[in-house]
Amino acid sequence: MKEPYVKKIIARYNGEGQIQETIDDVVTEFPLTLFVNGKEVVTLVCTPNDLKELGIGFLISEGFIADFSEVVSLDLQEEGFLNIRLNKEIKNTGTFLRRNIASCCGKGRAGLYFINDARQVKSIDSAKKVNLSDCLTNMKILEERSELFHLTGGVHSAGLIDGKSILFYYEDIGRHNTIDKVIGSAVINQITTFDKSLILSGRISSEIVIKAARASIPVIISKAAPTDLAVDLGEELNISIIGFTRGQKLNIYSCKERIIL
Amino acid sequence: MKEPYVKKIIARYNGEGQIQETIDDVVTEFPLTLFVNGKEVVTLVCTPNDLKELGIGFLISEGFIADFSEVVSLDLQEEGFLNIRLNKEIKNTGTFLRRNIASCCGKGRAGLYFINDARQVKSIDSAKKVNLSDCLTNMKILEERSELFHLTGGVHSAGLIDGKSILFYYEDIGRHNTIDKVIGSAVINQITTFDKSLILSGRISSEIVIKAARASIPVIISKAAPTDLAVDLGEELNISIIGFTRGQKLNIYSCKERIIL
Numbered sequence: 001m002k003e004p005y006v007k008k009i010i011a012r013y014n015g016e017g018q019i020q021e022t023i024d025d026v027v028t029e030f031p032l033t034l035f036v037n038g039k040e041v042v043t044l045v046c047t048p049n050d051l052k053e054l055g056i057g058f059l060i061s062e063g064f065i066a067d068f069s070e071v072v073s074l075d076l077q078e079e080g081f082l083n084i085r086l087n088k089e090i091k092n093t094g095t096f097l098r099r100n101i102a103s104c105c106g107k108g109r110a111g112l113y114f115i116n117d118a119r120q121v122k123s124i125d126s127a128k129k130v131n132l133s134d135c136l137t138n139m140k141i142l143e144e145r146s147e148l149f150h151l152t153g154g155v156h157s158a159g160l161i162d163g164k165s166i167l168f169y170y171e172d173i174g175r176h177n178t179i180d181k182v183i184g185s186a187v188i189n190q191i192t193t194f195d196k197s198l199i200l201s202g203r204i205s206s207e208i209v210i211k212a213a214r215a216s217i218p219v220i221i222s223k224a225a226p227t228d229l230a231v232d233l234g235e236e237l238n239i240s241i242i243g244f245t246r247g248q249k250l251n252i253y254s255c256k257e258r259i260i261l
Numbered sequence: 262m263k264e265p266y267v268k269k270i271i272a273r274y275n276g277e278g279q280i281q282e283t284i285d286d287v288v289t290e291f292p293l294t295l296f297v298n299g300k301e302v303v304t305l306v307c308t309p310n311d312l313k314e315l316g317i318g319f320l321i322s323e324g325f326i327a328d329f330s331e332v333v334s335l336d337l338q339e340e341g342f343l344n345i346r347l348n349k350e351i352k353n354t355g356t357f358l359r360r361n362i363a364s365c366c367g368k369g370r371a372g373l374y375f376i377n378d379a380r381q382v383k384s385i386d387s388a389k390k391v392n393l394s395d396c397l398t399n400m401k402i403l404e405e406r407s408e409l410f411h412l413t414g415g416v417h418s419a420g421l422i423d424g425k426s427i428l429f430y431y432e433d434i435g436r437h438n439t440i441d442k443v444i445g446s447a448v449i450n451q452i453t454t455f456d457k458s459l460i461l462s463g464r465i466s467s468e469i470v471i472k473a474a475r476a477s478i479p480v481i482i483s484k485a486a487p488t489d490l491a492v493d494l495g496e497e498l499n500i501s502i503i504g505f506t507r508g509q510k511l512n513i514y515s516c517k518e519r520i521i522l
Contacts (some may be wrong), residue, residue, distance in 0.1 A: 015509030154486030248276030
């Protein structure tokens with residue numbers, strides 16, 4: 001497998017009149033192709049680590065499976081092929097299976113409308129309350145922990161948090177991939193999610209909210225902005241959307257009553 | 262058409278012990294579906310402005326057309342349908358046409374391999390030299406100009422630059438969309454590109470380099486990081502990749518001889 005970053009000889013200008021040759025760490029792109037029951041499902045352009053978590057998380061967050069018990073076998077090949085065998089057939093081989101998803105994205109119009117299809121997303125039933133100070137503290141931890149970001153400046157990060165601590169932490173060039181890795185890890189390790197929060201460095205678009213809903217995570221905390229659709233879906237699916245979590249500040253966009261001082 | 266942003270009632274914590282209700286600007290998501298000669302090609306989740314530029318730029322940067330003379334008609338409907346009629350049939354209705362691309366992304370493995378197919382990307386033949394100080398100055402202009410970013414914090418921006426000035430400037434929730442809008446605008450306005458540079462706020466992934474190559478732009482300047490594949494493609498396609506353009510500093514990753522002090 002490729003490494004998550006490589007060394008390159010670059011020319012650096014540091015503002016002092018001279019261009020100097022130096023060696024820098026550059027983040028890598030790696031294509032992971034998922035096969036489910038022998039059928040090609042999707043190619044994710046990603047950071048080449050935690051690929052089993054990525055694959056399983058993708059199947060959960062895209063509604064293919066509900067839990068890890070449906071997975072019979074999991075085989076990762078060096079060339080970037082992840083073969084997953086399920087104890088069931090997968091239904092939709094229509095629009096969905098004909099997509100390719102790249103390093104930081106999802107599925108466009110389909111994504112917005114899939115909510116109404118067979119893989120329907122349910123509103124989250126969770127009495128969880130979240131301490132505002134835990135959101136601020138965990139964002140600080142997330143930022144400090146991002147090694148690959150500090151090396152390359154080219155990745156997003158995400159984690160699953162429980163009160164004051166981050167249970168799982170993942171990095172990826174793809175904003176969506178970080179979420180899938182977190183969800184995959186929770187599912188593989190059979191961690192309950194309805195009482196946890198998802199924390200991430202990247203923007204909260206509608207698809208991130210759908211992924212969280214499919215994984216039964218009632219709170220999403222981001223350093224960045226949400227979109228209008230993400231906020232509307234948050235209200236609809238009973239998910240608290242928290243954005244611009246920076247320093248001692250944050251904004252709560254939906255299900256505000258869940259956040260306590 | 263939807264507006265690029267909407268007002269939402271949010272709860273804000275500003276670090277001083279109280280959560281306060283306030284009104285905030287939130288960036289919108291809008292699905293634009295492209296039909297070419299009556300056939301559905303792709304749905305782009307985007308910021309709802311400059312949609313004709315986006316559509317034409319997409320066709321150029323994805324190799325469907327080589328210039329605007331191939332476009333017979335262009336009809337944008339309120340619901341987000343862009344009908345484009347060409348003076349030719351489009352060839353590949355295989356893998357390519359079966360993709361959906363979302364708010365900040367491309368096409369995964371396919372993208373990496375399409376270089377070898379009929380829509381082959383050619384190395385750029387340009388003697389253009391770029392002044393390092395122009396890169397720094399234009400990045401400052403790009404940052405100051407991003408109105409929607411200043412309002413919502415949720416968009417990328419990109420522009421086409423000629424020496425000391427930015428000719429075209431676009432914003433979008435999708436990193437790729439900003440590039441397509443710039444390219445579309447250049448093509449529609451019949452501006453030569455082989456002597457210009459592309460400037461953007463987002464990361465430089467391999468697909469951004471392929472888009473630039475298809476639009477014959479020899480220099481890409483970003484505020485953010487490049488990936489390894491982007492740097493390799495830069496060398497291969499004779500495109501200068503400049504990253505981390507911040508304040509008085511920048512890094513040159515490929516075709517370094519083009520950048521002069």
